[in-house]
Amino acid sequence: MPAPGGLEVPLWRAVAVFRAASLVYVCVVAIRDADRYAHPLAAGTLVLVMAAWTAVTAVRYATPAGRGWPLLLTDLGVVVAILLVTPWVMGRPALAAGLPTLPVAWLGGPVLAWAVCGGRRRGAAAALVLGATDLATRGVVTPSAFNGAILMLLAGVVVGHVARLAVTAGERLQRAVELEAATRERERLARDIHDSVLQVLALVQRRGAHLDGEAAELARLAGEQEVALRALISGSGSVVAGGTDAPVDLRASLGRYAGATVSLSAPATPVPLPAAVARELAAAVGAALDNAASHGGGRAWVLVEDEGAAVTVSIRDEGPGFAPGRLAEAAAQGRLGVAQAIRGRLADLGGTARISSTPGAGTEVELTVPRREP
Missing domain, CATH: 3.30.565.10 (Histidine kinase-like ATPase, C-terminal domain)
Structure with missing residues (x-):
């Protein structure tokens, strides 16, 4: 039987891969623009902090026990804090010149994590918080910065929707496996019952059909139980618990x-x-x-x-x-x-x-x- 939430595992792996790949891009951008930053050493320290946090989230999000609110809120807080110190690290002239903020695409990690964990609403909420913080720290809202925030919002909504579909598919798959296992078990029991109990009940019904008194009553009851048992093991007499019939x-x-x-x-x-x-x-x-x-x-x-x-x-x-x-x-x-x-x-x-x-x-x-x- 598939483990509950098993179909979400590839999504969490994809989030970890995205964080690692976006971190590589952060390093490339930081090396390219280091000479234009107001505090290059501080920028290098922030990159190291992002690398360490990427490793922490990769380990913690890999286990279901770690995907709770403490880690989700801390993840969001770390990225918000990095965005808030970015203007001081880069300097206002660099931001005014149109340089990308230091986290670049890496700030989308919490958005994807929130979306996979809680669906569209959580993904959209994280995207709105980070998008608003990113635009506020720039001072000047450029079309490219605004488009980046919109793309992050869309990513949170789409990934959250896909994550909910994966959860629903996993639940349906588990129910299908349980139903298949129950059907196989019923077929096995049907064979065993047919070879033993049903034959005995049929024999009692036939032998006692022409007798009187309690023997005849016993034969009648045996015949009724044989019919009921045959209906049960054949599936025609099964009842679905919690059915939606009238x-x-x-x-x-x-x-x-x-x-x-x-x-x-x-x-x-x-x-x-x-x-x-x-x-x-x-x-x-x-x-x-x-x-x-x-x-x-x-x-x-x-x-x-x-x-x-x-x-x-x-x-x-x-x-x-x-x-x-x-x-x-x-x-x-x-x-x-x-x-x-x-x-x-x-x-x-x-x-x-x-x-x-x-x-x-x-x-x-x-x-x-x-x-x-x-």
Whole structure:
């Protein structure tokens, strides 16, 4: 799987190359015009400072941890400081004669760094700060100086746009790789399940179809589970978490669980959720109620709360409860009812599942799903 931000790495390398190449140009210009500077030795010192800062930024920007605001602001400040001392180093007569300022193209480094890090807006902001400082230090705004500031602004906007496209492309590539990996895993599981579980379910359904009583009921359930499992592994029964299909009323999805042993309390008004989200949330509630029926004495209470930004469903039973660490123990033994049927479903929906229990005091399961715009 590609590392997050992996497509930005070439852009940061390009920024480092630009700084190094522009530094070489600074050296050429400084050597050419040294005899016209008011303080040639100070100019040489500034060139050394620019070389040292170029090396520092090349190292720091190479790591994601170093691309934060401290370095970005310091980078901008260093270039602004060099621009502010340029009139004294070069002298006003040299600037009035049309000589380029000492940093020349090197001052575009922070603009590119800000653009790659934050997109068009940051790139434009850095370009405006440096362009305004450069024009102010000259004293006289020449057409070439003004054009240079405009070109730097355009570079910040264009590079920032390309950087955002790279981030978006990286995210889409990562999702595509995850989807491909999930598809391959499902195909592998489908082969294994077809060779084992499906054949057993089909055998139970065929052998018990002509029997009476509980055997016939068991055969019917085996047939239903075979059909559901075939639909799941073939992909026709898969559900995309957080889907954007038409909303449905969650109360209707949970209504089938209400009965003599399950008390359902819901708001008087509809609780709309995308159909895919409602199905998965209802399935998680069903899994919790199955646990309550098996281990909690069968009596359970379900409470639905519509909180606007999220929907919470609470399931409480009056069973014997369980000790802390029992769920982790069960998962380690391969019993994944809670881990997959409840917590796994809520994680896929971007929600949370909180399970609390005390021996002798029953169990409470709280399922929360956030509402998201399609």
